[in-house]
Amino acid sequence: xxxxxxxxxxxxxxxxxxxxxxxxxxxxxSPSWDLPPDSHAPIPATFLTTTRFWDAADAKTxxxxxxxDLKRLLHGSQEYEFPTGPPRVGEILTYxxxxxxxxxxxGGRGGEMRFLVTETEFRRPSGDLAxxxxxxxxxTAPPAS
Amino acid sequence: MGGLDELSVGDRxxxxxxxxxxxxxxxxYQGASGxxxxxxxxxxxxxxxGFPAVFSVGMLQAGLLANFACxxxxxxxxxxxxxxxxxxxxxxxxxVFDAEVTAVHEKDSVRMVDLELTCTREGGGTALxxxxxxxxxxxx
Numbered sequence: 001x002x003x004x005x006x007x008x009x010x011x012x013x014x015x016x017x018x019x020x021x022x023x024x025x026x027x028x029x030s031p032s033w034d035l036p037p038d039s040h041a042p043i044p045a046t047f048l049t050t051t052r053f054w055d056a057a058d059a060k061t062x063x064x065x066x067x068x069d070l071k072r073l074l075h076g077s078q079e080y081e082f083p084t085g086p087p088r089v090g091e092i093l094t095y096x097x098x099x100x101x102x103x104x105x106x107g108g109r110g111g112e113m114r115f116l117v118t119e120t121e122f123r124r125p126s127g128d129l130a131x132x133x134x135x136x137x138x139x140t141a142p143p144a145s
Numbered sequence: 146m147g148g149l150d151e152l153s154v155g156d157r158x159x160x161x162x163x164x165x166x167x168x169x170x171x172x173x174y175q176g177a178s179g180x181x182x183x184x185x186x187x188x189x190x191x192x193x194x195g196f197p198a199v200f201s202v203g204m205l206q207a208g209l210l211a212n213f214a215c216x217x218x219x220x221x222x223x224x225x226x227x228x229x230x231x232x233x234x235x236x237x238x239x240x241v242f243d244a245e246v247t248a249v250h251e252k253d254s255v256r257m258v259d260l261e262l263t264c265t266r267e268g269g270g271t272a273l274x275x276x277x278x279x280x281x282x283x284x285x
Contacts, residue, residue, distance in 0.1 A: 020177075027170075027177035028208030029163055030216065045211035045226040045277075049204055052179035071194070075203050079227025085280070086223055134227075 003102055008065050008118065010096035014054035016043060018089045024050065035089070042086040046078070048122065048133050051095060062118060065099055068139050076115065076136040087130045093122045100134075111141025149218060149258050149281040156246045158217040163209055164239035164267075166201055171236070174205040201234040206273050210264045213242040218258065218279045228275035232266060239267040244277075256281035 018039055024047050025033035035041050063070065087093060101117035115138055122131040171185050180202055183190040191199045207228045215223055234240065241264070248259040262275035 024177045024208070025212070027174045028205065028212050030212040032216070042220045042223075044208065044220065045215060045223055046204060046208045049178050049180070075230055077227065077229040078204065078207060079225065081225045082223060085221055 003100070005119075006065055006099040008062060008097045008099055009055065009059045010120075011094050012051070012054050012056060012059070012096075013092060013094045014051060016047075016087055016089050016091045016093065020050060020053075021047060021089050040088045040090050042088050045080055045086065047086075048080060048095075048120070048131060049078075051120070062099065062116060062137060066102070066116060068114075068116075069142070072140045072142065074138045074140060076138040078133070078135045081132045081134075083129055083131075087122070087124075091130070092125060093130055094125075095120050095122045107141045109141065109144075111144070113141050114139040149222060149279055150256060152246050152249060152258050154246050154249060158213070158242075158244035161213050161216075161242045162239060162267075163242070164237075166234055166236055166238045166240065168199070168236055171199070171201050171205065174202055174208070178202070178204060180204065198235060201236070201238075203230045203233075203273075206234055206240065206264050207275070209240065210242055210262050210273055210275055211277070214244050214260060214262055214277045214279075217244060218260075219282070222279040222282060223277065224257070224280050225278045226275065227277075228262070228264075228273045230272075231274060232270050232272045234266060234272050238269070238272075240272065241265045241267060247276075 022033055022035050025044055097120040100119045104112050104114050107113040118135050120133040124130050175181055184194055185199050185202050211226050243263045244260045247261045250257050258279045260277045263271055264273040266272050
């Protein structure tokens, strides 16, 4: 089932900062986290999860766009695409998040599970698409009443 | 590294392990990522939410798995990475990472290598199932 792209938040702008990339590499087990001060290294694959630090304080979330029970919400999957390779330390990226799909499935125990798919587009100042982040969130079936 | 050009379907990365996962690993990742959900570091909060203990952040395992793949084939060569979250990971778990080449093909005169990735809990099941695609630099 397809649906119109629904804006959730943004556009916001982030800077890919060396110190943050070093910290994130170390926190995700990379032995080569000790990037030198003049590094323009590519970001690790999941680094763009750090948009949290750049979102406006009153940024909307999926929960503002869809009526969800947070207690039943799971992160089902996450992916990132880098059409021309990962962005590098020093880059400035502008990003916007959309709800792009919503569908239901009957779960193992017969209740209805809801799947919500969000996409975040990251663009360079030129307008080029630097990355896409895509997450699937699952609202599990309500407990049998 | 020999190079993406030398890989064929079925080739596997040297397996890597991580662990035991500690509270400090979880807290360090939460600080680095900005995801401060207390369910991952506050035992009282986790118990009130119905869990026996705190559990790791799924995206920590995702980051570990991604870096395992990129340490093998090059961070700059990555074109996509994705994971499906299967089982939770708990403090004390030892994780094992595997990568296998599932396809080698040309796309827009660039050589692409597709990987299947898994993060497994020692003594348990699959925590994450993932895929990644890398582009060979020689044709870029």
